Every structure is written in C-alpha cells, then in structure tokens.
Amino acid sequence: MRRMKEEGMATVGTSTMFFHEYTVDIIFDALTDAGCDAVEFWLETPSFWLKNLPVPVIQEAIITHPAIKSVSVHAPVLDLNPCSVNPDVAEISTRWACRAVTIADQINACAVTIHPGRRTAKRPVSFADKERLAYYLSEVKTCAASAEVTVSLENMEHKVNSLLPAPQDFITLLKAEPWLSFTLDTAHTFTGGNGEATEYIEHLHDRIAVVHVSACIDGRMHCRTKDNTDVAHILTLLAEYGYAGPLILEIEDLTFQPELSLRKKTELLSDETAWVRSFFE
Numbered sequence: 001m002r003r004m005k006e007e008g009m010a011t012v013g014t015s016t017m018f019f020h021e022y023t024v025d026i027i028f029d030a031l032t033d034a035g036c037d038a039v040e041f042w043l044e045t046p047s048f049w050l051k052n053l054p055v056p057v058i059q060e061a062i063i064t065h066p067a068i069k070s071v072s073v074h075a076p077v078l079d080l081n082p083c084s085v086n087p088d089v090a091e092i093s094t095r096w097a098c099r100a101v102t103i104a105d106q107i108n109a110c111a112v113t114i115h116p117g118r119r120t121a122k123r124p125v126s127f128a129d130k131e132r133l134a135y136y137l138s139e140v141k142t143c144a145a146s147a148e149v150t151v152s153l154e155n156m157e158h159k160v161n162s163l164l165p166a167p168q169d170f171i172t173l174l175k176a177e178p179w180l181s182f183t184l185d186t187a188h189t190f191t192g193g194n195g196e197a198t199e200y201i202e203h204l205h206d207r208i209a210v211v212h213v214s215a216c217i218d219g220r221m222h223c224r225t226k227d228n229t230d231v232a233h234i235l236t237l238l239a240e241y242g243y244a245g246p247l248i249l250e251i252e253d254l255t256f257q258p259e260l261s262l263r264k265k266t267e268l269l270s271d272e273t274a275w276v277r278s279f280f281e
C-alpha cells in the first residue's frame with residue numbers, strides 16, 4: 001500500500017540528509033521523535049548510498065515507523081548533470097534519475113524529485129542545452145510510465161547557467177508536460193527576489209507535489225525557518241491555496257556551529273516542524 005498523506009492534510013518532515021551521518025533506522029527514529037509525519041529520502045544518504053542501495057532497509061523503516069505518513073524520494077544529484085555536454089555524464093545522470101523513480105515505486109513513495117540540470121559552462125543557456133533538457137525529460141517520462149509515482153521537477157537557484165531560471169520557464173514547461181509535477185524550493189526562490197515564490201504558487205499551485213522549506217539569510221541558503229518572515233509569507237500563501245502535500249525542511253546542518261549532536265538535531269527539527277505545521281492547522 002502506497003504511504004500517502006491523509007486527504008486534505010499537509011505533512012511535515014525533513015530530508016534524510018539532515019541526519020546524513022546516521023543509519024536509516026536511527027534517522028527514522030529521530031523523525032518520529034521530532035513529531036514528523038513526512039520524510040524525503042535522498043538516495044545519496046551515506047548509510048544507504050555506500051551500501052549498494054539496500055531497498056529492504058527503507059521498506060523496513062517505513063513499516064516500523066507508522067507515524068511517517070508521507071514518503072518522497074530525491075534523485076541523486078551530487079557529481080551529476082543530466083544536461084552535461086559530456087555524453088557519458090549526461091547518460092549516467094539520466095540513468096540515476098530513472099533508478100530513483102524505480103526505487104520510489106518500490107518503496108511506495110508518493111513522489112520523486114529530480115533536478116533539471118544546467119549548462120556545463122557558466123554561460124547563458126543555449127538552444128542545444130534546451131534540447132538536452134527535453135531529451136532528459138523524455139527519458140524520465142518513459143521510465144516513469146509504468147511506475148505509480150509522481151515525478152516532480154525542482155526549481156533551482158538563479159545562476160547564469162540555470163536551464164529554468166524563472167517561474168515563466170516552469171509555467172511554460174509544465175503546460176507542455178502534463179505528466180510532470182513541480183517541487184517548490186523556497187530558498188531557491190529567494191535568489192530571484194522575494195516575489196518569485198508568489199508567482200510560482202499563484203500559477204502552479206495545482207502542480208506542486210513537494211515543497212522544500214528553508215530560509216535564505218545573508219545569501220546563504222537552506223537556513224532554519226522559524227520566525228522567518230519570508231518563509232512565513234510562502235507558507236501562508238500555500239495554506240490559502242489549499243496545499244496538502246509534504247513540506248520538507250531542507251536545512252543544512254553546516255549552518256550551525258558547533259556541530260549538532262543527534263539530540264540537538266532532533267530538538268531543532270521538532271521546533272521547526274511545529275512552526276511549519278502551525279500554518280496548516
């Protein structure tokens with residue numbers, strides 16, 4: 001049975017990479033202790049990625065942690081670029097995106113987030129780069145055709161070589177690709193101006209499958225969210241539009257000094273989860 005959220009209820013959790021130094025069972029214990037009911041499983045979580053991707057380990061963790069009602073997957077992105085000018089890099093990146101779809105289907109995830117890739121050179125995107133993106137998405141579409149999982153494309157931060165740098169690019173793409181959904185990353189929107197998130201939500205609220213929630217402070221992304229007015233505005237707007245999917249706190253633990261212990265990470269996550277959930281109660 002696919003692990004889904006309750007109808008009409010948004011779920012709140014975090015990426016497994018927030019607990020990257022721990023095993024899968026400890027990560028799920030911490031999520032439960034923090035009051036989370038959602039998780040985004042990164043395939044690159046070291047205790048999974050470096051042990052030949054033991055899918056039964058995730059399946060067992062899901063079964064033994066029934067409080068986690070919504071499970072999504074993030075496709076591998078480290079060292080990868082599906083739109084690379086190097087055909088070998090592009091091929092292996094696409095293959096991993098498809099493998100993520102397969103694993104997401106095996107663990108009954110509700111969605112899998114993929115990245116759009118980027119131009120290899122730090123130059124404005126060319127027509128050839130857009131063709132590579134189209135090919136990549138067509139390959140993922142084929143892989144996902146037999147899977148019961150939503151594929152969701154994430155907006156990236158504004159950079160000169162970003163393939164989809166603005167809301168209008170996503171609006172146009174998703175109109176042409178009805179099979180594809182949208183992962184809204186709040187921190188990435190702040191690199192394009194505070195009004196960008198509003199534009200995404202107003203035009204694509206019915207296509208959002210996953211939301212990555214974090215703040216951008218002094219140019220540093222993926223900071224904690226509690227009491228951040230910019231994040232509060234986005235959460236309020238999502239609630240007004242009736243968003244009922246997973247809200248994944250994507251907080252970078254390196255923004256904290258000294259390093260956080262497991263207990264401190266769990267306490268922080270509990271605090272952040274309660275704050276985010278308050279917007280949807």
